[in-house]
Amino acid sequence: MSASSDTRPPVTHPTPAASAPSVGYQGEPGAFSELALRRWFGGSARAVPLPDFETVLARVRSGEVDFAILPVENTLAGSVAAACDAFLRAEVDVAGEVVEPIRHQLLALPGTPPSALRRVSSHPVALDQCRAFLARHPHMRVVTGSDTAGAARAVAEGGDPAAAAIASEGAGERYGLEVIARDIHDRPDNQTRFWVLRSWGAPMAAPQPGVSHSMLVFETRNEPGALARVLRELAEAGLNLKALTARPAEEPWHYRFIAEVEGDLTSGRGAVAIASATPHMVRSRVVGPWTVRGPGGADGVAAPHADAAGCRRAIDAVDRALVRLLAQRRDLATRTQSLRTGGGDLLRDPAREAEVLRHAAAEARAVGLPEESVRQLFWRVIETCHPAVSEAPPVT
Ligand SMILES: O=C(O)C(=O)C[C@]1(C(=O)O)C=C[C@@H](O)C=C1
Incomplete structure (x- = not known):
């Protein structure tokens, strides 16, 4: 493989006309695909759970959803064959790529002792990422299911204290399950690549x-x-x-x-x-x-690491990316101001500021960050991007 440096202008990224796009994904609420679509589209997107990859592709092709998200490759399990085949059969375009860290948890009914577990279910690609853990626990029979979050829901609904699922911590919270064994994937830097799909000819922005x-x-x-x-x-x-x-x-x-x-x-x-x-x-x-967005992607956010020094390097990379994003935001805000005022004096727009804070709070909620704290942080962000704006945030 040869190295290349890309100096061309930025890629045009698709955004649908509506501010909250609908995004189809395979699986149930709490699936890793849902996390990936949040990384790309943010908290306000309407996530549409669908039963299989074929249906996901059919919906985006027909325009019933604006976009779809498809897991295509995992660093431990390799290509997701069924997803690649569904993509090859459909006439759709790739609009973006998300690289999502994948952390698997062993989930069961609250209070279940690990020794009581006899059965563990999950998506086969997820099971492939936890081979060492499963080999160390041969008393648990492995059952394949159609997705990770669905397996978690089934454990919660089944009420069987011998049943466990492998899924995200978020799926566990959503279905009221407890983490019985944490981070059971074979390597701490486990990641999956997802393609963001759109139908041919969908508008670009x-x-x-x-x-x-x-x-x-x-x-x-x-x-x-x-x-x-x-x-x-x-x-x-x-x-x-x-x-x-x-x-x-x-x-x-x-x-x-x-x-x-x-x-x-x-x-x-x-x-x-x-x-x-x-x-x-x-x-x-x-x-x-x-x-590409996410760990190892073009937005410069680093991958997770097993040791503290590695984590700190990753944090430093995230902080650098945050500052670069702030500079990008300042440039956009300056341009917005000059378009709004025709190049005149800086003019505040309290309604827009309230909207910015609301969006940030919604985003925080979606990723499990403290809403109020993020709201305040964003007030400082607006201030930082516009030194002239320094009053208290509007009450919403
Ligand atoms: O959106 C605008 O009109 C801006 O000027 C940008 C911005 C912001 O930083 O988000 C800054 C000041 C305004 O009071 C509202 C919003």
Whole structure:
């Protein structure tokens, strides 16, 4: 793989006309996909739980939901095959990517001693991330279910003290379960990548900062070197190959490849690479570009670490990102002010400030932060972005 530095302008990020988009996800409330969609869309988005990946894709394709979120790869369990296959069958666009830290908890009815547990259920991809824990507890029979939060709900509703589920702490809180064993995933830096999907042709809005990523979906001729020739065109264009996924095409022993690269395949050297690779491909389509958010993503938030020094480095990275976001916010606020006043004196808008504080409080509630404290912090944020605004916050 070759390194690349992306100096192109920011990727255009989709935002639907409505301020609170609807976002479909597979699973039940409390699923990791719901956490991921909150990271991308914030607390005000309407999360729409759906039974399976096919339904998620069908809903976003038909426009019944504005966006969808799809788990595509986990650092321990690898590609989420069913999600990739559903994506390959649907004509949808990737609008963004979220990298979400995944922390699994063993959940059971409150007061259950660990020795009483006989059965543990969860999504198979989640079970794959907790292999060492499950191997250490062979007295628990492993049962696969259709999602983590659904498994937690079933334990709560079933009332069986021998039953446990593996799911997020949030799912445990939602369904009134207790954490019996904490952080049981095989590595502390466990993460999943999710694609944010939209139907082709959905409106695009404000550009987002960050490195753009895009993908080539293709099939090759069944001949020696066909895949290597396509990949060489990408490498020679200086595009870093981030992930290569192979899924079976319908015809026996034929494959469909998803090559994800850092860079834009729709313009410049990326488009030239695609033109050169075309003779080596049977079918192909380019998807994206999009930006990445979350640990290891383009917004610079660091991954979780096992030791305190690693955590502090991660905190430092988060703090740097926060300050950069503040500078970005100040620039936007300054521009808003000048558009509102036609370049005149700074003018406060108490109604808008109240709205900003309300949004921040809603966001805080969604991620479990103390609302009042975040509200006050945001008053200081408005102040910091506008030194001229320094009075007490409006009462809402
Ligand atoms: O939204 C605006 O009109 C702004 O000027 C930005 C902003 C803010 O920082 O959020 C700043 C001052 C106004 O009183 C209201 C909001």
